[in-house]
Amino acid sequence: MAERILVVDDQTAMQDLLTDLLEQRGAEPVAVGTVADGLEMVSKSPDAFDLVILDLDFGEGQTSGLAGLEEIKKINPSLPVVILTGKGTISTAVEAIKLGAQEYVEKDFYIEENMELALTRLNHLIRATIDNKRLRREREFYREELKGQYNIVGKSRVIQQVHQQIAEVASIPRPVLIRGERGTGKELVAAAIHNNSNRQKRAFITINCAALAEGLLECELFGQEDNAFTNSSFREGRFVLADKGTLFLDEIGNMSVEFQQKILRVLEYQQFERVGGTKTIKVDVRVIAATNGDMEADIEAGKFRADLYDRLAFETIWLPPLRERKEDIELLCYHFMERLAGEVANIKPKKLAPETLECLNAYNWPGNVRELKYVIERITYKVDGDTISPRHLPQEILTAYSRSGDGEPLSNRLAQVEKQILMDVYEQCQGELEDIARQLSLPFESLKQLMQKHQIDDAQ
Ligand SMILES: Nc1ncnc2c1ncn2[C@@H]1O[C@H](COP(=O)(O)OP(=O)(O)OP(=O)(O)O)[C@@H](O)[C@H]1O
Numbered sequence: 001m002a003e004r005i006l007v008v009d010d011q012t013a014m015q016d017l018l019t020d021l022l023e024q025r026g027a028e029p030v031a032v033g034t035v036a037d038g039l040e041m042v043s044k045s046p047d048a049f050d051l052v053i054l055d056l057d058f059g060e061g062q063t064s065g066l067a068g069l070e071e072i073k074k075i076n077p078s079l080p081v082v083i084l085t086g087k088g089t090i091s092t093a094v095e096a097i098k099l100g101a102q103e104y105v106e107k108d109f110y111i112e113e114n115m116e117l118a119l120t121r122l123n124h125l126i127r128a129t130i131d132n133k134r135l136r137r138e139r140e141f142y143r144e145e146l147k148g149q150y151n152i153v154g155k156s157r158v159i160q161q162v163h164q165q166i167a168e169v170a171s172i173p174r175p176v177l178i179r180g181e182r183g184t185g186k187e188l189v190a191a192a193i194h195n196n197s198n199r200q201k202r203a204f205i206t207i208n209c210a211a212l213a214e215g216l217l218e219c220e221l222f223g224q225e226d227n228a229f230t231n232s233s234f235r236e237g238r239f240v241l242a243d244k245g246t247l248f249l250d251e252i253g254n255m256s257v258e259f260q261q262k263i264l265r266v267l268e269y270q271q272f273e274r275v276g277g278t279k280t281i282k283v284d285v286r287v288i289a290a291t292n293g294d295m296e297a298d299i300e301a302g303k304f305r306a307d308l309y310d311r312l313a314f315e316t317i318w319l320p321p322l323r324e325r326k327e328d329i330e331l332l333c334y335h336f337m338e339r340l341a342g343e344v345a346n347i348k349p350k351k352l353a354p355e356t357l358e359c360l361n362a363y364n365w366p367g368n369v370r371e372l373k374y375v376i377e378r379i380t381y382k383v384d385g386d387t388i389s390p391r392h393l394p395q396e397i398l399t400a401y402s403r404s405g406d407g408e409p410l411s412n413r414l415a416q417v418e419k420q421i422l423m424d425v426y427e428q429c430q431g432e433l434e435d436i437a438r439q440l441s442l443p444f445e446s447l448k449q450l451m452q453k454h455q456i457d458d459a460q
């Protein structure tokens with residue numbers, strides 16, 4: 001994440017010089033010309049910046065940098081501040097340090113070099129501030145996620161068992177392994193375990209192990225000392241961020257066997273070293289892992305360490321695919337419609353026609369609950385009426401339905417779907433045949449034949 005830096009200086013030349021320098025370092029600077037403007041930005045959103053660079057001298061009649069500094073520290077005491085001093089204001093700079101500024105840099109010929117040095121010295125602090133903010137955001141996100149509207153929905157026996165397993169294992173400080181196909185709700189369960197545990201007020205940190213190359217994953221998990229690599233900067237690491245809380249290792253199946261050894265060590269001894277560091281760091285982290293892979297096959301093939309598996313699978317929670325718990329489909333549909341309606345003012349939840357539910361039940365949902373969620377959300381915002389009919393469903397679902405006959409000939413099933421679509425469009429176009437033909441991209445004559453075949457009244 002780029003550092004967001006607020007520059008407060010009345011000289012445009014100085015603003016430009018600092019902005020260039022900061023952009024070259026990969027930061028995102030914002031420059032303003034008065035203390036009042038700077039304070040307004042900081043107070044509007046105290047977390048928006050990771051560092052402030054503040055001039056001291058704004059001339060007669062203007063709020064001084066020193067007064068600005070005091071205010072900034074009142075609004076956000078942990079926001080680091082670098083003071084810029086002109087000639088002869090060194091004593092004021094000392095005053096500024098007493099008021100909580102972290103560094104001061106003189107506006108002289110060497111300002112660029114000195115600013116670089118100051119920023120490097122502050123690197124540790126800035127990274128820690130950024131990590132802390134991220135942590136807080138993630139924590140808030142998951143707290144929201146579990147405030148009722150994002151809970152685990154379902155009435156099937158398996159979902160009830162999952163609820164029970166969550167309640168039982170939540171406060172046991174041991175790993176949990178969550179298994180299930182993609183989109184079955186593994187992350188939701190991980191968050192639920194955390195939120196039902198006695199760690200709920202602490203951090204819930206997640207990391208997708210498959211999304212990062214192994215070197216990066218190691219830095220993300222264990223942290224990194226300053227300059228572990230050329231130009232690299234300090235990282236706290238997610239194990240430290242999750243201290244006393246929970247760390248969710250998502251998609252754990254794909255890491256190398258050597259790396260698995262490192263994970264095993266942390267799980268067993270709760271200690272590790274940062275990349276590029278020698279100090280041993282101790283933490284108290286509850287680990288939850290998830291995978292949609294075939295662990296048994298991977299162990300057999302030597303791709304996954306059996307000892308790590310044993311350790312992770314202290315308790316295993318299985319999330320069956322949606323096609324094996326179809327009794328949850330209806331509840332989930334209404335849940336997703338209500339959620340979307342709660343998020344968008346002019347969207348209302350709709351009803352599911354009985355035939356629609358039949359079609360939804362006939363489909364095998366390879367993408368599981370996530371796929372269902374997107375299908376329902378798309379229909380909810382696109383369809384005007386208050387009922388969802390089969391014709392609103394995507395083609396693959398209709399096709400699956402027409403193929404799913406319980407011993408009924410395919411032609412009958414197809415005819416049923418055809419009739420349903422025809423009746424829906426008929427109703428929608430209020431019997432206007434030309435409109436219906438256009439909607440269905442059918443020649444007028446074919447439409448008439450179809451209507452006869454299905455005995456749909458042609459009042460005209
Ligand atoms: N039982 C459920 N009740 C309500 N929402 C659910 C349920 N199961 C899954 N969802 C929703 O479906 C989506 C997918 O769930 P989640 O991300 O937890 O799946 P996952 O198993 O982690 O998938 P992947 O393996 O693809 O990462 C999320 O938006 C989640 O909120």
Ligand SMILES: [Mg+2]
Pocket residue numbers: 186187250
């Ligand atoms: Mg997931």
